[in-house]
Amino acid sequence: MNHLTSLSAAQIAKNVSDGSLKAEEVATAHLSRIKSEDSKVKAFIAVLEEHALKVARQIDSKRAQGKKLGKLAGVPIAIKDNILVKGVETTCASKILKGFMAPYDASIIAKLKEEDAVIIGKTNLDEFAMGSSNENSAFFKTKNPWNLDAVPGGSSGGSAAAVAAKMAPLSLGSDTGGSIRQPAAFCGLVGLKPTYGQVSRYGLIAFASSLDQIGPMARSVEDAALLLSSIAGHDLKDSTSSPQAATHFSGAPLESARGLRIGMPREYFAEGLDPEIRKSVWNAVNFLKTIGAEVKDVSLPHTAYAVATYYIIAPSEAASNLARFDGVRYGHHAQDARSLSELYEKTRGEGFGPEVKRRIMLGTYALSSGYYDAYYNQAQKARTLIAQDFENVFKEVDFLATPTTPTAAFKFGEKSSDPVAMYLSDIFTIPSNLAGNASLSVPCGLTKDHLPIGLQLIAPAFQDEKLLALAATVEKAVNFPQLN
Numbered sequence: 001m002n003h004l005t006s007l008s009a010a011q012i013a014k015n016v017s018d019g020s021l022k023a024e025e026v027a028t029a030h031l032s033r034i035k036s037e038d039s040k041v042k043a044f045i046a047v048l049e050e051h052a053l054k055v056a057r058q059i060d061s062k063r064a065q066g067k068k069l070g071k072l073a074g075v076p077i078a079i080k081d082n083i084l085v086k087g088v089e090t091t092c093a094s095k096i097l098k099g100f101m102a103p104y105d106a107s108i109i110a111k112l113k114e115e116d117a118v119i120i121g122k123t124n125l126d127e128f129a130m131g132s133s134n135e136n137s138a139f140f141k142t143k144n145p146w147n148l149d150a151v152p153g154g155s156s157g158g159s160a161a162a163v164a165a166k167m168a169p170l171s172l173g174s175d176t177g178g179s180i181r182q183p184a185a186f187c188g189l190v191g192l193k194p195t196y197g198q199v200s201r202y203g204l205i206a207f208a209s210s211l212d213q214i215g216p217m218a219r220s221v222e223d224a225a226l227l228l229s230s231i232a233g234h235d236l237k238d239s240t241s242s243p244q245a246a247t248h249f250s251g252a253p254l255e256s257a258r259g260l261r262i263g264m265p266r267e268y269f270a271e272g273l274d275p276e277i278r279k280s281v282w283n284a285v286n287f288l289k290t291i292g293a294e295v296k297d298v299s300l301p302h303t304a305y306a307v308a309t310y311y312i313i314a315p316s317e318a319a320s321n322l323a324r325f326d327g328v329r330y331g332h333h334a335q336d337a338r339s340l341s342e343l344y345e346k347t348r349g350e351g352f353g354p355e356v357k358r359r360i361m362l363g364t365y366a367l368s369s370g371y372y373d374a375y376y377n378q379a380q381k382a383r384t385l386i387a388q389d390f391e392n393v394f395k396e397v398d399f400l401a402t403p404t405t406p407t408a409a410f411k412f413g414e415k416s417s418d419p420v421a422m423y424l425s426d427i428f429t430i431p432s433n434l435a436g437n438a439s440l441s442v443p444c445g446l447t448k449d450h451l452p453i454g455l456q457l458i459a460p461a462f463q464d465e466k467l468l469a470l471a472a473t474v475e476k477a478v479n480f481p482q483l484n
């Protein structure tokens with residue numbers, strides 16, 4: 001195998017900046033890796049070969065002219081196909097957006113370009129980011145590179161598979177209820193859901209605006225931190241982006257964990273958790289104990305309500321956000337409609353897949369007059385209690401350690417006929433979105449079937465830097481293997 005595709009993003013950026021490597025060579029190596037691997041893995045909806053080579057050559061000539069290169073000099077990066085890249089089709093893996101050309105760059109894409117990253121392709125997802133396995137993509141199913149019969153997770157499954165299979169060293173995902181962390185756990189990657197407000201969402205096609213966050217997926221904490229440093233920061237174009245948002249993250253491990261208090265929320269270790277995952281998570285936590293951390297049993301008593309709360313709030317916001325796809329302004333436009341309402345009906349009927357329709361119906365119902373108080377309002381109250389659970393527990397501990405998922409990657413078809421079983425695979429990731437804090441998944445072991453296991457670490461809002469440092473400390477001890 002080509003060693004260029006095994007390099008970390010940090011190494012590529014360093015070598016391209018100092019002239020010991022050409023951005024074009026790096027792009028070519030990754031494009032040929034995509035050619036050999038992606039017919040099996042199917043991570044990409046679009047490979048931007050010409051664009052990537054052109055940009056790589058521009059970076060090389062910029063350097064040849066003696067100009068200083070950006071933080072991601074020559075680093076190929078795969079972008080989830082719900083983030084706008086100017087002039088490139090953005091589909092959200094939905095038939096309704098087929099043919100929609102992004103008219104502008106998302107703020108974070110503009111930043112990546114300024115940092116001399118090379119956008120190499122758009123990756124597959126569950127339609128409109130609704131799902132946990134990639135089986136809801138309207139186009140095709142992405143496979144897990146660790147085992148092609150297993151799902152890569154979702155909704156950022158294409159972004160996860162692309163990085164795990166070394167078709168790119170970095171990718172961007174979005175996380176509304178776990179869509180970065182769960183596929184990161186399933187594919188053996190580091191995946192961070194930054195604090196709500198840390199990264200601009202201008203140019204992310206909205207799913208549930210009070211929950212959505214964009215974040216990095218990488219094969220190491222250092223690389224995730226590098227990508228986060230390139231995209232984080234306050235953006236006036238996104239009113240939910242925070243002036244508190246930091247712009248530099250180092251991802252360096254801690255020397256010692258002395259003085260750190262780590263909480264193990266007992267609700268996350270209950271029945272239904274795979275024993276192999278429990279053991280692997282405990283091994284990581286016990287290691288932190290040996291280097292000085294104090295480990296405490298804690299409780300987040302409203303955890304049991306998180307999935308139900310999320311499945312009222314997220315569909316309600318989705319029903320409202322997705323109202324704009326009406327066949328008039330974007331993408332698919334149904335033929336032969338005799339009236340405006342028939343145009344809406346036919347376009348949406350033909351364009352949206354079954355899971356998206358289910359969410360729109362759930363959300364519309366929860367928001368409808370007569371049911372609003374019983375569902376939407378009630379869910380908002382429960383959300384407040386869930387957020388307060390975290391506030392309370394963070395008075396006692398600095399971080400929480402939990403499994404990212406109750407099981408390792410499951411097989412195709414195993415949960416796709418039972419939406420509730422699918423929804424439950426996000427039981428440990430959803431609470432952080434509801435609370436808006438920072439959380440990530442870092443690999444902590446393999447099951448006996450050789451599938452990755454993810455450790456979830458959670459920190460209070462805007463402690464993303466400390467969270468990455470803790471993850472780097474675990475990473476160093478675990479020494480997780482990479483795929484060849």
Ligand code: GLN
Pocket residue numbers: 129130131132154155174175176177178179180207314426
């Ligand atoms: N799997 C969850 C859902 O289907 C979360 C998705 C996400 O984070 N985008 O809603």
